[in-house]
Amino acid sequence: MNHDAPDSLFDELSPESPGDWALSLSVPADEGHRDELRQPPSAGGEGGGGLSAPWASFFEHIGADGFAELNRRSENLQRQIRDNGVTYNVYADASGQERPWALDLFPMIVPPQDWARIEAGVMQRTRLLNAMMADLYGERELLKQALLPAALVQGHPGYLRSMQGVRPPGDTWLHIVAFDLAHGPDGRWWVVGQRTQAPSGLGYLLENRIAISRQFPKAFAGMKVQRLAASYRALMDGIKAMAPEGENARIALLTPGPYNETYFEHAYLARYLGLTLVEGHDLTVRDQRLYLKTLSGLEPVHALIKRLDDEWLDPLELRSDSRLGVPGLLQVLRAGNLLLANAPGSAPLESSALLGFLPAISRHLLGEELALPSLATWWCGESAALREVLPLLKDSVIKPTYPSSGLETAMGQCLNPRELNEWSGRMARHPDDYTVQSWMPLSQTPTWSGERLMPRSAILRVFALADGPQSWRVLPGGLVRLAPRGQLMASMQRGGSSADCWVQTEGLVDHTSLLQSAPSTLALAHQKRPVTSRAAENLFWLGRYTERAENSIRLAQIALNHLAGEEPSSRPLMAWLSAAARENSLVLPDVPGAEQSARVFARSLMAGLSPEPGTPLAGQTYSVGFNLRALKAAAAQVRERLSQEHWNLIERTEAEFAHDCADMATDAEYGTAEALAALQNASELLAAITGAQTDRMVRDNGWRLLSVGRHIERLITLSRALALGLEHHCVHDPAGFEALVALFDSTITFHALYQQRRDMVALIDLLVMDRDNPRSLAWVVQTLRSRLAKLSLSAMPQDAALAMDLPDPDTWVLADLSNWQRAPDGQRSWAELAELLDDCEASAGALSEDITRLHFSHADRGNQSLGA
CATH class of the missing domain: 3.30.1490.270 (Dna Ligase; domain 1)
Incomplete structure (x- = not known):
């Protein structure tokens, strides 16, 4: 942005009021378009040109000095959007799957008189559409009396014959309805389209409101902008009132998954409304009832807010290739055991062709003329x-x-x-x-370009939310979509942007907040979030990949530091590093060992740190970059359970390491120093990720499985590394001894306790026996047993039995483990220690398989397991 431009404009102009400043910096709307910023001309074409009353009030509240702050506020806004991870998949954007949500600094302002007309018209149309659904799947009088052509209904691919004769709870078919409105040159609001299957925008508009109100708090408060939270609460209360279990109903939000373009909104809404976010394979149908697969078994679901179109809901009766829905879901609905918002079958209502028939249908069903006209x-x-x-x-x-x-x-x-x-x-x-x-030329609302107020064409999406049986309220606000400058179509999927919508009220501002409500003890117990089998599996692998990434980074750092050292390293150390690197997939199996060619080995290790997907290396080596990508993929599956800071760290770690490695790949002169710098940066970020997992996550069964995954990975890696150290005799070499201690991340502790001793008793005591050292095998096994014991209390009792299959540190004796024999090659060997290490590694692998069988495998084949 050009920060000097506004100042230079201010220097050239000397308006007398904030409104004058705004006019002096504004570009008029295009010819034929209504200008939201300015007063319209009178009927005779005279007057107008000054600021409209809402915008005069807005600029009066920010003051003349506020114009100099607009660029800073715009930067703060974009930073907030990035920090909050607000994204949207834009199909027209070839640069990648996601981009930050595009939000303009200025809201669209709707005065009370306009809103009263919009509210009345939207309420009327919602009642009309609900009545049409009841007729189309009931008596079909509209078809019999030719008020609707059969081709538009029964010929529509979205008409569901399987819903014929169904009566949804409360006779309410539509719980969330969206209407796209345009403000015409004549000052009237016109309906352009309507969305009834799975309308998007409720989460984005909430994020828009929070972000923009923070930028202009004085204007937001002074202009009596109506709040939104009461409408969301009314929606939840209405669903509970109509659901089969009433107030005790379990409500879930059904999402297609993290690769959907609006997944951010799904996770955001689930978190805001206190709902369980589920995918199709989290659910199953038994005895005409819907159940959620959790660690504790199957739990009933009584209401489902869906965020996918009808055709994907049930592969048994709709699209057979759908992996997003739930087999048997429509049967549950027909049996009256589920409230589904919205009820399936409304796709014909979304057809633009329907708009031309609605006036006559309104007269027939409601006995009323439409208050809001359609184009x-x-x-x-x-x-x-x-x-x-x-x-x-x-x-x-x-x-x-x-x-x-x-x-x-x-x-x-x-x-x-x-x-x-x-x-x-x-x-x-x-x-x-x-x-x-x-x-019709869309009205144009002011946006901030960095230097001037530029007009852009806008469409306003308004929502009607059911607050009870056949009762709705209109959310006092909406999602504003802005067309790119010079374009005619306002579409987020085609690269448009958004704005907040401020609806002014002449009455009291509602200060309801879902964030500050204090539910009763009973409600708190009921709201305790279940851990789905899918979430549990991905949390488990999130833990494993976090630990695996840390261990592979630490091993790569140790190897490169020794290979780049001025002093030649010993052969036992090189042999151990080679074996450990192969075991951890840092190099390909056929690469010559470090003891044969240190240079070739080092170059191979660096080349394989983060191979680009699709390259030959990428399919053969599972190095640091692969582990970071797998970590991110697992986290994406449970994003709603992670704090925004946690998710940002994961994205940043993977992106920065991939960027560093890509830079190295294009630089023929890169060396060990650049690789070590990239590894160090990733290591520091991973430490922050570990901190977020340790201190920023609720200690529920999902977190326990994440922790179990981490410690299984740690037990496997460290047991195998120490066994390789014994096998290659590097424990007898000073440098090898130090490398082993470093891999266990115990260098400072070791030297504090044992000074310069490098004997096996001290090594075994700290790395195997010490239950105060979180990197010792005893501590890891002890922690695994503790996590499994707590899981057994609240999830599956069988977890307690799994803990008993792990080696028992109480039976480990330092003197026995330190006892050595002379091997045939003259080297010392520790048979009992080697046996314990093999037992630790094998039992950790068996525990992973048992947990998968016990907690995850009952999920069907559609389950997105990210384990490898």
């Missing part, structure tokens, strides 16, 4: 409509009748004569597939 819409399946609309294509928008058809939306103004003729031909050949809607 003129023609379904081309009617021959008269097709003939009427073909000459109007240049000033219209061509839309697919069935959104799932894959057809694109086309703006008539952007088509040349040849393209218009081609579209006319397609529509004539397949008229049912096309709907035409008149084009």
